[in-house]
Amino acid sequence: MNRLINIRLVLAYSIVLATFSCSETKKDNTPWGSLFDGETLNGWTQKGGEAKYTVSDGVIVGATVHDTPNSFMTSDKMYGDFILELEYMVDSSMNSGIQIRSNSFHYYQDGRVHGYQVEIDPSDRAWSAGIYDEARRGWLNTLENNPSAQKAFKQGDWNHYRIEAIGDTIKTWINEVPAAHLIDDKTASGFIALQVHSIGKDNKEGTEIQWKNIKILTDSLSKYSKTSPLTPVVTKNQLTIKEKEEGWELLWNGKTSEGWRGARLDDFPKQGWEMENGVLTVLSSNGEESAAGGDIVTTDLYGDFELKVDFKLTEGANSGIKYYVDTDLNKGPGSSIGLEYQILDDARHPDAKLGNHEGSRTLSSLYDLIAADINKPANPIGKWNTAHIISKNNHVEHWLNGAKVLEYERKNDVYRKLVSESKYAKWPKFGEADKGHILLQDHGDRVSFKNVKIKPAKKG
Structure with a gap:
């Protein structure tokens, strides 16, 4: 009988220990x-x-x-x-x-x-x-x-x-x-x-x-x-479900130069640009424009479109996204001229104080023609920003980080007057092409790009 009682006591004690151990295992010591x-x-x-x-x-x-x-x-x-x-x-x-x-x-x-x-x-x-x-x-x-x-x-x-x-x-x-x-x-x-x-x-x-x-x-x-x-879902240089449904396309695949070439070359520049960890970067050449790799352009031409590009500036840097660019090599040094969404460190680069109209060379402006909203929501230098350009039926909008910062009409009298008063006056019908290349500018400063996406106008 005593032996039976002892066995029962041992079993009961074991159950208590197991319960205590289990509760200790499940106890959350996280300092919430x-x-x-x-x-x-x-x-x-x-x-x-x-x-x-x-x-x-x-x-x-x-x-x-x-x-x-x-x-x-x-x-x-x-x-x-x-x-x-x-x-x-x-x-x-x-x-x-x-x-x-x-x-x-x-x-x-x-x-x-x-x-x-x-x-x-x-x-x-x-x-x-x-x-x-x-x-x-x-x-x-x-x-x-x-x-x-x-x-x-x-x-x-x-x-x-x-x-x-x-x-x-x-x-x-x-x-x-x-x-x-x-x-x-x-x-x-x-x-x-x-x-x-x-x-x-x-x-x-x-x-x-x-x-x-x-x-x-x-x-x-x-x-x-x-x-x-x-397995993680990675969004860098990828189209989202919504973008695919809306007809967006990757303009840069995040790995190779496919779809791009030098603005004055048949191939992609052999120097001056790097592709690393899904980021496309124009390297610094001490501010000397096109001294190394030069501008790069899409191999395809685009008429009406929406374009989105994430970009990151370094201190004092200058670059740009150009559109409706004509790269006819027979036109010489001006062959990569086009309408430009300015990318600039406004606080440190002298260009911010220049231009045909006050502020027309600052970040997100239509370079030398129309100044972006002074209250634009720019992220600090070293942080990513998103440029968004919409061009439809000659109506163009520049957006920065989800805010519209300017809009204008191409090819009308107001636009042509602005051009006539700018550095572009020497180019006949500047910015009036029906189609052109998209260009990322080498201005001699280190600037990075990723998530380069375009939604071309529907054909037919």
């Missing part, structure tokens, strides 16, 4: 900080639409409202690198998301919230924890090839997200299942936001999504970061 105090929305500000946000029993509740755009409860604090965990429960009829590294600028679509969104998708598509670029580039990392993550979502129950944003890498998990792995460096920091999506007139008002246990880590991230087994 809380983004939500469990009682109020202090530290948060609503942007966008007028959906209703309330707090009840330690939970943030968002409810849909008719006739209002997407609504966002945004953190007052901005975050760059972080690890974020939270739980949510969503009505099966809704679509929602968690915004990270998102922003709202007055110059960007009148303050519209934009940036990375970790999707909440209770539909049959089941892309919850995929990565969408709200009000910008659309889907970046879908879940159509990740059935394990698609099945991990729990309908009508609480779901857990882990989101890691470290450097150019964003990784997500849904209920501990790896969901998305994205490498993209479009935005380095911004707020975190809880989205209540807009609804159509036939959708029921007052449907809800709830969030709780919102916690964040911003220190010692390498220590707590988890490895994802997923």
